[in-house]
Amino acid sequence: MTTPAFELPSIGTGLPQQPTSFVGRHHELREVRRLLGDHRLVSVVGPGGIGKTRLSVRAAEEYRRAFPDGVRFVEFAALRSENLLSQAIADRLGLETRDGPESSADDILIEYLRNRRMLLILDNCEHLVEGVAALASRLIEETSNLRILTTSREYLAIPGEYVFHLPPLPTHAGTGSGAVELFANRAESALSGFELSDSNAEAVRRICQRLDGLPLAIELACTRLNVLSVEDLAERLDRRLSMLTVSARGRTPRHRSLQATIDWSYELCSETERTLWCRASVFADSFDLAAAVAVCSDDVLSEDEIMEAAAALVAKSVVVRETSQDGVRFRLLESIREYGWGKLNVPERRHMNTNLLEYCAHIIxxxxxxxxxxxxxxxxxxxxxxxxxxxxxxxxxxxxxxxxxxxxxxxxxxxxxxxxxxxxxxxxxxxxxxxxxxxxxxxxxxxxxxxxxxxxxxxxxxxxxxxxxxxxxxxxxxxxxxxxxxxxxxxxxxxxxxxxxxxxxxxxxxxxxxxxxxxxxxxxxxxxxxxxxxxxxxxxxxxxxxxxxxxxxxxxxxxxxEIGELWFHSYATYGLGHVALLENAPDTAVQRALEALRYQREFADPIGKTVMADLLGWALAAQGHGARAAVVLGAASSMWGSIGQQLYGADHWNTLRERAVHTARRHIGTSAFDAAWARGQAMTAPELLAYIFDEDCTGDEHPVPDRGRFTRATANADTSQLELLSPREREVADLVAQGLTNKQIAEKLVLSPRTVEGHVEHLLRKLCLSRRTEVPRALFST
The missing domain is CATH 1.25.40.10 (Tetratricopeptide repeat domain)
Structure with missing residues (x-):
C-alpha cells in the first residue's frame, strides 16, 4: 500500500503560531511567571484587543520548561456550549472520554491531570464563564500540581483565583514606551523603511495615547500608513475619537478606542470587503478559501471577488492568514469576528448559519x-x-x-x-x-x-x-x-x-x-x-x-x-496479528500490531489505537520484553478505562491480558513491572505512539527501530527500566553520565541544545529521577 499523503493534526501544545513578533510586555511576563509560581489559578483579564491571548502564548513559550508534563493551550472561542468544555480540553490532551454512570469527561480529565505538573491555558472564556468557573474550580480542588492560566474579559470569581488585570501598553514618549515600540514595529511591516524619528515621534505618541495603548487598535491603525502619513493618521484619529466620545458616552475609553479603530477599518474597506468580513464571521474556527467561497458567495459576492477581498482583508489585518501542513487557512480575531457578526441582521445571520451547515454537512x-x-x-x-x-x-x-x-x-x-x-x-x-x-x-x-x-x-x-x-x-x-x-x-x-x-x-x-x-x-x-x-x-x-x-x-x-483503503486495512492487519498470537507466533504478531498502528495513527480513532496497543503488549510479553510490554499494557489499560469496559468485558481478551501481565511481571520482577506499568498509564495516546515508534518528546522523529529489537534475541537485555529509553535517549544518558553539559552533548550529537534538553527531561521522567546527577547511578547499578 502507498504511504498516506495526508495526516490528521498531531496532539501538541496547541500554542497558536503568531504571524508577527512579540513586542513589549516584559514586565507583565515576569509578573505572570511570579503569579504562576504562587497561585494555581491565574486569570488574565482585560477588554478585547488588549493582548491577553498574545501574552499567555508568550508566557507558555518562555516558561514551559518549568512544567515537566508540558503546556497545553485550549481555545474556547469556537465553542458555543458549556457541555463541550471538558471535551475540548480532552481533545487537546489526546484523551478519549465517554458518557455513562462510570465516568464523565470531567472525571477523565481529573484522573489524567491529578498528579501532573502541567500548565493548562484556557483562552477566550468570557462567553462560557460560568461553565469554565465550575470546571476550573473542580480541577484545582482535585489535582495537586496543575496550574491554570485563563484569558477572559470577565474573571471567574471562584476561590483561589488570582486576577491579573492586563493594562494597556504604556504610551509615554520615547522608544521605551511599549505602545510606541509596537507602533514602530507594525508600521515598518506596513510601510517598508518606516523609522521612528524626531520629526514623527510626537505624532506617534499622540496616536498611541488616543488609542489608549490598546495593541489591536494600534495594529489596525498602522495598516493605514500605506495611504496616510503619521501626522495625517494622528489628525484623523483625533476627529474620529472625538465624535465617538460624544455618540458613545456609556462606553469605557478603551472600548471607544477599539470601536473607533474597527469602525474606521470597516469604513475604509470596499463594499465587497465589508460583505466578506461580515459573512466570514459565521466561521467559529479557521477556514480556507474553498470554505469562504462555499459559505459566503452568491450573486452579490462572486468567487473571484472573494479571493481579492480576502487578500485585501489580510493586508488590512482584519483577517489573519495561517500556513500549516493543511495548507493556507484564514481566521478572524474574536473582537473582529464579533464586530462583523454584529453588522448582520437576524435573517442574514440565519442565512449564513444555513450556508455553514450546508458546507459542514457536505464535508461529513x-x-x-x-x-x-x-x-x-x-x-x-x-x-x-x-x-x-x-x-x-x-x-x-x-x-x-x-x-x-x-x-x-x-x-x-x-x-x-x-x-x-x-x-x-x-x-x-x-x-x-x-x-x-x-x-x-x-x-x-x-x-x-x-x-x-x-x-x-x-x-x-x-x-x-x-x-x-x-x-x-x-x-x-x-x-x-x-x-x-x-x-x-x-x-x-x-x-x-x-x-x-x-x-x-x-x-x-x-x-x-x-x-x-x-x-x-x-x-x-x-x-x-x-x-x-x-x-x-x-x-x-x-x-x-x-x-x-x-x-x-x-x-x-x-x-x-487493492483499493488503497487504510482504516479497515489497519483493523484487518490487527486481526491477522491476533491470529498469529493465538497460533503462538509472537514475532509475527508484533510486526502485524506495529503495522496496524502505523496506519491507525493517521486517524483520530481511540478504539483502534487501544485494541492494537493491547495486542502489541500481549505479543511483547510473549517475546520476553517485560518492560516494554508493561509500558504498552499500562497505557492500553488506561485508554480502555477512558473508553469503556476493559477489552469490552470479553472473557477471552481479558484472559489474554492477564496472561501477558503475569508473563511480563515474571520476566522483570514486580517492582520494575509496577514502575513501567505506571509510566504507561500516565501516557496519552500520542505519547504512547511516540514511545512505540521511538520519537522523542520534542517532536523530532527517529526512524522506526529495526524489528529485531522486539525479537527473542534481545529478550535477556530487558531486565530494567533502561529499556524504557529510546536509542537516542540512551545515547544522551551515557553522555550525561560522563558529565557533559547540554551544550556539549548538542555539539557532539549535532543536535540543538533545546532538543537535547527535551531528551534529558524525557529520560529523567522515564527513569523516575529528579536530577541529572542521578543518571550515572541509574545506568550502572544494574
Whole structure:
C-alpha cells in the first residue's frame, strides 16, 4: 500500500503560531511567571484587543520548561456550549472520554491531570464563564500540581483565583514606551523603511495615547500608513475619537478606542470587503478559501471577488492568514469576528448559519461517501480541521430548529455519519450530537431510525450495553423490514456486536449471520460488509476458530489493499496479528500490531489505537520484553478505562491480558513491572505512539527501530527500566553520565541544545529521577 499523503493534526501544545513578533510586555511576563509560581489559578483579564491571548502564548513559550508534563493551550472561542468544555480540553490532551454512570469527561480529565505538573491555558472564556468557573474550580480542588492560566474579559470569581488585570501598553514618549515600540514595529511591516524619528515621534505618541495603548487598535491603525502619513493618521484619529466620545458616552475609553479603530477599518474597506468580513464571521474556527467561497458567495459576492477581498482583508489585518501542513487557512480575531457578526441582521445571520451547515454537512457526507477508498484519510482530515465550524453549525440548528428543511438536513447528515468518531469528533461528542438530533422536531422516520443505529454503535463501542439495547429496539422498530432494510440489517449487526462484547458469542454470531444475509439481499455499502467481517473475525478469535478468523480478516485485508483503503486495512492487519498470537507466533504478531498502528495513527480513532496497543503488549510479553510490554499494557489499560469496559468485558481478551501481565511481571520482577506499568498509564495516546515508534518528546522523529529489537534475541537485555529509553535517549544518558553539559552533548550529537534538553527531561521522567546527577547511578547499578 502507498504511504498516506495526508495526516490528521498531531496532539501538541496547541500554542497558536503568531504571524508577527512579540513586542513589549516584559514586565507583565515576569509578573505572570511570579503569579504562576504562587497561585494555581491565574486569570488574565482585560477588554478585547488588549493582548491577553498574545501574552499567555508568550508566557507558555518562555516558561514551559518549568512544567515537566508540558503546556497545553485550549481555545474556547469556537465553542458555543458549556457541555463541550471538558471535551475540548480532552481533545487537546489526546484523551478519549465517554458518557455513562462510570465516568464523565470531567472525571477523565481529573484522573489524567491529578498528579501532573502541567500548565493548562484556557483562552477566550468570557462567553462560557460560568461553565469554565465550575470546571476550573473542580480541577484545582482535585489535582495537586496543575496550574491554570485563563484569558477572559470577565474573571471567574471562584476561590483561589488570582486576577491579573492586563493594562494597556504604556504610551509615554520615547522608544521605551511599549505602545510606541509596537507602533514602530507594525508600521515598518506596513510601510517598508518606516523609522521612528524626531520629526514623527510626537505624532506617534499622540496616536498611541488616543488609542489608549490598546495593541489591536494600534495594529489596525498602522495598516493605514500605506495611504496616510503619521501626522495625517494622528489628525484623523483625533476627529474620529472625538465624535465617538460624544455618540458613545456609556462606553469605557478603551472600548471607544477599539470601536473607533474597527469602525474606521470597516469604513475604509470596499463594499465587497465589508460583505466578506461580515459573512466570514459565521466561521467559529479557521477556514480556507474553498470554505469562504462555499459559505459566503452568491450573486452579490462572486468567487473571484472573494479571493481579492480576502487578500485585501489580510493586508488590512482584519483577517489573519495561517500556513500549516493543511495548507493556507484564514481566521478572524474574536473582537473582529464579533464586530462583523454584529453588522448582520437576524435573517442574514440565519442565512449564513444555513450556508455553514450546508458546507459542514457536505464535508461529513464526503467523508462518509469516501470511507471505503483511497480518499478516506483526506476526507477524515477535512472533518478534523473543521471541527470548530461543524460544532458551530450543529449548535445553531439544535438551538434554533425553526427551519424544517435545515433540521432534516442535519438529521440526515448525522444519520449517515457512522464513523464520525474516527475523524476527530470524539466518541462522546458524536454521541451528544446524535442524542440531541433525536429531540429535534419534524425529523423523518427514516432519519430517526438511522440516527438510532449509529447511536447504538457508539454506545456499544463505549460499553454502555444497556443503553445500546434500548436504542437498538427502537431502531429496529423504526427501520422495519420494508421501510429501510439496510438500516434494519445494520441494527441487527450492532445487536450481534453487543452480544459478542457481552460474552454471548453464539447469539452474537447468529445476529451477524442474519445481518450479512440482509446486506447481500439489499445491496449495502461495502464498508458495512467489511465492518461485519472484522467483527466476525474478532468473535471467531474468541471461540478459538483461528482458521475461520484468518479467512475473515484476509478477505478484508486483500480487498482494502487493492483499493488503497487504510482504516479497515489497519483493523484487518490487527486481526491477522491476533491470529498469529493465538497460533503462538509472537514475532509475527508484533510486526502485524506495529503495522496496524502505523496506519491507525493517521486517524483520530481511540478504539483502534487501544485494541492494537493491547495486542502489541500481549505479543511483547510473549517475546520476553517485560518492560516494554508493561509500558504498552499500562497505557492500553488506561485508554480502555477512558473508553469503556476493559477489552469490552470479553472473557477471552481479558484472559489474554492477564496472561501477558503475569508473563511480563515474571520476566522483570514486580517492582520494575509496577514502575513501567505506571509510566504507561500516565501516557496519552500520542505519547504512547511516540514511545512505540521511538520519537522523542520534542517532536523530532527517529526512524522506526529495526524489528529485531522486539525479537527473542534481545529478550535477556530487558531486565530494567533502561529499556524504557529510546536509542537516542540512551545515547544522551551515557553522555550525561560522563558529565557533559547540554551544550556539549548538542555539539557532539549535532543536535540543538533545546532538543537535547527535551531528551534529558524525557529520560529523567522515564527513569523516575529528579536530577541529572542521578543518571550515572541509574545506568550502572544494574
Amino acid at each position: 457526507e464526503e467523508s462518509t461517501a469516501s470511507w471505503y477508498g483511497p480518499e478516506q484519510l483526506a476526507r477524515a482530515t477535512a472533518v478534523s480541521i473543521n471541527r470548530g465550524n461543524i460544532r458551530a453549525a450543529l449548535h445553531s440548528v439544535m438551538n434554533d430548529p425553526a427551519e424544517p428543511a435545515l433540521v432534516q438536513r442535519a438529521a440526515d447528515t448525522l444519520g449517515a455519519s457512522r464513523f464520525l468518531w474516527a475523524c476527530g469528533i470524539s466518541v462522546r461528542e458524536h454521541r451528544m450530537w446524535l442524542t440531541q438530533a433525536l429531540d429535534l422536531p419534524g425529523v423523518s422516520r427514516t432519519a430517526r431510525g438511522r440516527i438510532l443505529t449509529v447511536l447504538a454503535l457508539v454506545q456499544t463501542l463505549q460499553g454502555d450495553r444497556d443503553a445500546a439495547d434500548f436504542t437498538l429496539r427502537r431502531a429496529r422498530e423504526l427501520a422495519g423490514d420494508r421501510e429501510d432494510p439496510v438500516t434494519r440489517s445494520f441494527a441487527v449487526h450492532i445487536t450481534g456486536l453487543r452480544d459478542f462484547f457481552a460474552g454471548r458469542p453464539d447469539s452474537g454470531m447468529a445476529y451477524l449471520d442474519e445481518a450479512e444475509r440482509g446486506y447481500q439481499l439489499y445491496g449495502s455499502e461495502p464498508e458495512l460488509v467489511s465492518m461485519l467481517q472484522i467483527h466476525r473475525g474478532m468473535l471467531l478469535c474468541s471461540t478459538q476458530d483461528v482458521s475461520s478468523a484468518a479467512e475473515a480478516f484476509n478477505r478484508v485485508f486483500t480487498k482494502t489493499d
